[in-house]
Amino acid sequence: MDNENFGLAKSFSSAPVLSISPHTNFSQKEQTDIEHELNEQVGTTGEYVSEGFCFKLAPGQDQIGFMRSLKEKAPKLTDFAKGTTTLAFEFQEGVLVAVDARATMGAFISSNNVRKVIEINDFLLGTMAGGAADCMFWEKYVAMQCRVYELRNGEKPSVAMASMMLASIMRQYRGQGLSMGTMFTGSDKTGASLYYIDNDATRVKGRLFAVGSGGTFAYGVLDTNYRYDMSLDEAVNLGIRAITSATFKDSASGGVVRIYHVTNHGKWNLIHDAIDVSELHYQFEQNKGHTGRGNEGKPNKYL
Amino acid sequence: MWMGSKEHYDRGVNTFSPEGRIYQIEYAIEAIKFGSTAIGIRTNEGVVLGVEKKLPSKLMEPAKSEKLVEIDRHCGCAMSGIVGDARILVDHARVEAQNHRFNYAEAMSIEQITEAVSDLAINFGEGYEGTKRKPMARPYGVALLIAGVDDNGPQLYQTDPSGTFLQWQARAIGSGGDTAMTYIKESYHSNMTLAEAEKLVMQTLKSVMEEKIQSDNVEISIVRTDTKRLETRTQEYVNNIISTLA
Amino acid sequence: MSGHNCVAIATDTRLSTQLMTIDTSFQRVFKVTDSCLMGVSGLGTDVQTLQLTLRSFYFSNSLMKFKLNLYRLKEGRDMKADVFSKLVATSLYEHRFGPYFVSPVIAGLDKVGENEYSPVICTYDSIGYREHNGQFEVAGTGAELLYGVCETFYKPNLEPEQLFEVISNSLLSALDRDSLSGWGAKVYLLTPTELTVRSLKTRQD
Numbered sequence: 001m002d003n004e005n006f007g008l009a010k011s012f013s014s015a016p017v018l019s020i021s022p023h024t025n026f027s028q029k030e031q032t033d034i035e036h037e038l039n040e041q042v043g044t045t046g047e048y049v050s051e052g053f054c055f056k057l058a059p060g061q062d063q064i065g066f067m068r069s070l071k072e073k074a075p076k077l078t079d080f081a082k083g084t085t086t087l088a089f090e091f092q093e094g095v096l097v098a099v100d101a102r103a104t105m106g107a108f109i110s111s112n113n114v115r116k117v118i119e120i121n122d123f124l125l126g127t128m129a130g131g132a133a134d135c136m137f138w139e140k141y142v143a144m145q146c147r148v149y150e151l152r153n154g155e156k157p158s159v160a161m162a163s164m165m166l167a168s169i170m171r172q173y174r175g176q177g178l179s180m181g182t183m184f185t186g187s188d189k190t191g192a193s194l195y196y197i198d199n200d201a202t203r204v205k206g207r208l209f210a211v212g213s214g215g216t217f218a219y220g221v222l223d224t225n226y227r228y229d230m231s232l233d234e235a236v237n238l239g240i241r242a243i244t245s246a247t248f249k250d251s252a253s254g255g256v257v258r259i260y261h262v263t264n265h266g267k268w269n270l271i272h273d274a275i276d277v278s279e280l281h282y283q284f285e286q287n288k289g290h291t292g293r294g295n296e297g298k299p300n301k302y303l
Numbered sequence: 304m305w306m307g308s309k310e311h312y313d314r315g316v317n318t319f320s321p322e323g324r325i326y327q328i329e330y331a332i333e334a335i336k337f338g339s340t341a342i343g344i345r346t347n348e349g350v351v352l353g354v355e356k357k358l359p360s361k362l363m364e365p366a367k368s369e370k371l372v373e374i375d376r377h378c379g380c381a382m383s384g385i386v387g388d389a390r391i392l393v394d395h396a397r398v399e400a401q402n403h404r405f406n407y408a409e410a411m412s413i414e415q416i417t418e419a420v421s422d423l424a425i426n427f428g429e430g431y432e433g434t435k436r437k438p439m440a441r442p443y444g445v446a447l448l449i450a451g452v453d454d455n456g457p458q459l460y461q462t463d464p465s466g467t468f469l470q471w472q473a474r475a476i477g478s479g480g481d482t483a484m485t486y487i488k489e490s491y492h493s494n495m496t497l498a499e500a501e502k503l504v505m506q507t508l509k510s511v512m513e514e515k516i517q518s519d520n521v522e523i524s525i526v527r528t529d530t531k532r533l534e535t536r537t538q539e540y541v542n543n544i545i546s547t548l549a
Numbered sequence: 550m551s552g553h554n555c556v557a558i559a560t561d562t563r564l565s566t567q568l569m570t571i572d573t574s575f576q577r578v579f580k581v582t583d584s585c586l587m588g589v590s591g592l593g594t595d596v597q598t599l600q601l602t603l604r605s606f607y608f609s610n611s612l613m614k615f616k617l618n619l620y621r622l623k624e625g626r627d628m629k630a631d632v633f634s635k636l637v638a639t640s641l642y643e644h645r646f647g648p649y650f651v652s653p654v655i656a657g658l659d660k661v662g663e664n665e666y667s668p669v670i671c672t673y674d675s676i677g678y679r680e681h682n683g684q685f686e687v688a689g690t691g692a693e694l695l696y697g698v699c700e701t702f703y704k705p706n707l708e709p710e711q712l713f714e715v716i717s718n719s720l721l722s723a724l725d726r727d728s729l730s731g732w733g734a735k736v737y738l739l740t741p742t743e744l745t746v747r748s749l750k751t752r753q754d
Contacts, residue, residue, distance in 0.1 A: 102728070104728050107727055107728050107729045108727065109727065147404075148398055151373060151374075152394065152397070248753055249569055249570050251568045251728045253754065254752070255754065277753070278751075278752040282753065294573030295573075298574055
């Protein structure tokens, strides 16, 4: 075999040096060829080789069937971290990204302090919703490809190009169980821009997105108060407000708010690293003259 | 069969001569001697790389960073020989260096980068039955000076077409390589400052270059021990050094 | 949770359908008699069903109220907490083939001597299996999370105020790790002479 196995998700050392675009392998082949190749690979090496990566496969022929039965028999193994509120919107001073920080496994809160904004590199940010590992791995992979691009061409890739790399990967692995819903944002020569990319290989450029189980609640606040000509302060406050509302209604979101600002000048800034949403909730409610306990207008009845 | 003449053994890259030589590799090493001069000097404060950029015609635009390139932000590379071959090796090194960062979230050591380059350099020949990827059919006709700073401090390596790589305190390759080595040997000492090393590189280049040394036909880069970052020196900076040369 | 001549029930006040919070001041604990409290947890729409059922336990001519009244008329005395806890078990089993999806908790005090009261603490599964060890019982979505912290903080024969501290901290700790619970909490502290209800300030996410 000409493909070396280092026991890591590595080995594009053996891939053609000039292939950056990860969608070359699949798109040019007939479906039957792919299946044939897949079976052949499984049968002989137990690895799924694509774009130079070696992913270990389960022993057996039907990989997707295997994952499905695994899901039934051992739900805890395959239920990766889910449940999130992340939002991002473009405004006159760039893109604002706001996220919560909760990770749940079923009802269990595995953490209230997750970093759901992935600092891909000094000009790109990606948010994390769906499988934490899928988001992290592929966004870091894009970071690497961006760096290689920069070394080869002497300039940074555009956000459009970087986001396309991620979308192409998602298309390549479509239907294989990846879980990712990310807002991909960054700043290049043309200023800041914002894309939504998910595991169906959707790639949409847009002004305003909210992703995750709490996304619908965030949209409520966002759509009501959003203006393109907001100042940075207004945008930050709107982000905080939307995340706080969503974490209140959605039990799978919570913890702290983190706010990032992608400027129009090729870099991003961390604005707020961790504001406790619970404190914010009480603060907002008390500003309205409420207690924050949600018992306004109800009789004070204990029994 | 007529034996004994080297002509019959220098056709294939997979055949030893009876004296135990693979001529194509040796010819490839010869190719480097036609290349422009490249110099690297290691000091405790960092490493310096300097190259001569040959301008065959006045009409040619002086290209930027053609022979002195970045592999990763802590590692640079100077080359001498067939630049096209070098680009394949450098690209490989870049991919390996980024891949290392991806998997281990740390910078790749200079030795490992050099080793990755040498692995590819020696991986030439006819390829194997049934493999899709065709390797380089001949040896890469280029030598590289790979310099950088990692956890083991500032380091300078040289690779050649045989896949050999050696570590140096100071090294010169290319057409003026041998002369330059003699020159450097006289002036080099292990406690040199980075500025002294930069000057020595320029002084050496000046003495081996056929053309007059100018800010547009030489280039230097450094990697400082404290910052571990590759910096390319500006033309003004180079001019300043040139003006102080003997 | 039981103490010396006292028992307590701590509960959160959230009502939800799956992930979405519906109500943040929901009542889950009810007084059965002067010496017995009943708290019930369940999930989603079943909580709403349960709410109606529970309200009727106390206010209307429900099965439990009917049974309590009938007992009082027959025997001429209030039902003891221990007796009530067994009655709940049999009543839940009446719905063996169509159970309420609930897990109740009962906390009560039964007089056993002059100034000496025996705590009754028990919990059930949805079809009436009664579980009790005399120390503490947990139920609901955060039950697993409560075990560890309760086992750590609980000591036998705590005085009422100490019991309040222990049960409150145990609940708050579990609320921090259970995404489906929280949004306010109440602690019901029952002594032979009085019932105290306190609200706890909790996280709101």
